[in-house]
Amino acid sequence: MSRCVSFVYPSGVMKTQVCVLLYWLLPLLQVKAQVPHWGPCPEPETQSAFDFKQFMGSWFEITKLPAQFEKGRCIETNFTLQFDGTARVISSEILKGELKTxxxxxxxxxxxxxxxxxxxxxxxxxxxxxxxxSTDYGSWAVVYSCTDILRLFHLDFAWILGRGRSLPPTSVAHGKEIFAKNKIDVSRMVSTRQDDCERDV
Structure with missing residues (x-):
C-alpha cells in the first residue's frame, strides 16, 4: 500500500512530489494489529451529560478492535475517583498464566x-x-480512541465494556450500532476471553 502526497511550498511552486513511505510503514502497523485509515480522526458523538463519578468502578473488556498493547485475556480496568477530581486507573490482564497490571x-x-x-x-x-x-453506567459502555499521524492517516481503538465478564448479544450489537452510526469501522472487532479468570493466576 502506498500513497503519493504533493508538498507545495508557500511560494505556490510545487517543489516535488513525494511518495510517502507508508508503503513500508502501513504493513508493519498491521502486523501489530492496528489497521490505519486514511485521513484525520473522526469526531464521533459522545455521551451527553456524562457523569464521571458514575463511571467509576470495574469495567471488563467484552469486545474490541485488536490492539498491539492488549495481548492477554480477562482484561479489566478499574477506575477510582481521587480527591483532585482525576481517577486512578488500574488495568489488568492475564498473559501466559501471569497477572499483569x-x-x-x-x-x-x-x-x-x-x-x-x-x-x-x-x-x-x-x-x-x-x-x-455511550453508557448506561450500570451494565455496558462504548469507548473510542483515535490518534492522528501527521493528519495523513489515523489509528483507532474501540471497546465494548461490561460491568460483568459477559454481555448479552443484544448489548454488543447495540454497541456496534453506535460505532456504525458514527462511521467507525468495527468489522474487525474480536471478543476478549473472560473465562476462568480467578483460578488461572
Whole structure:
C-alpha cells in the first residue's frame, strides 16, 4: 500500500512530489494489529451529560478492535475517583498464566464535554483520548480512541465494556450500532476471553 502526497511550498511552486513511505510503514502497523485509515480522526458523538463519578468502578473488556498493547485475556480496568477530581486507573490482564497490571490516570480533558476523557499510563507521555460514546453506567459502555499521524492517516481503538465478564448479544450489537452510526469501522472487532479468570493466576 502506498500513497503519493504533493508538498507545495508557500511560494505556490510545487517543489516535488513525494511518495510517502507508508508503503513500508502501513504493513508493519498491521502486523501489530492496528489497521490505519486514511485521513484525520473522526469526531464521533459522545455521551451527553456524562457523569464521571458514575463511571467509576470495574469495567471488563467484552469486545474490541485488536490492539498491539492488549495481548492477554480477562482484561479489566478499574477506575477510582481521587480527591483532585482525576481517577486512578488500574488495568489488568492475564498473559501466559501471569497477572499483569499497569497503573495510570484518567482526567476530564474538556469540562464542556466531560465524556472526552484522557488516560496516561506514564508521567512522561501525554494523555491519549478515551471517549465515552455511550453508557448506561450500570451494565455496558462504548469507548473510542483515535490518534492522528501527521493528519495523513489515523489509528483507532474501540471497546465494548461490561460491568460483568459477559454481555448479552443484544448489548454488543447495540454497541456496534453506535460505532456504525458514527462511521467507525468495527468489522474487525474480536471478543476478549473472560473465562476462568480467578483460578488461572
Amino acid at each position: 499497569i497503573e495510570g490516570t484518567a482526567v476530564v480533558e474538556d469540562k464542556r464535554n466531560p465524556a472526552k476523557l484522557g488516560i496516561s499510563f506514564s508521567y512522561v507521555l501525554p494523555y491519549t483520548p478515551y471517549w465515552i460514546l
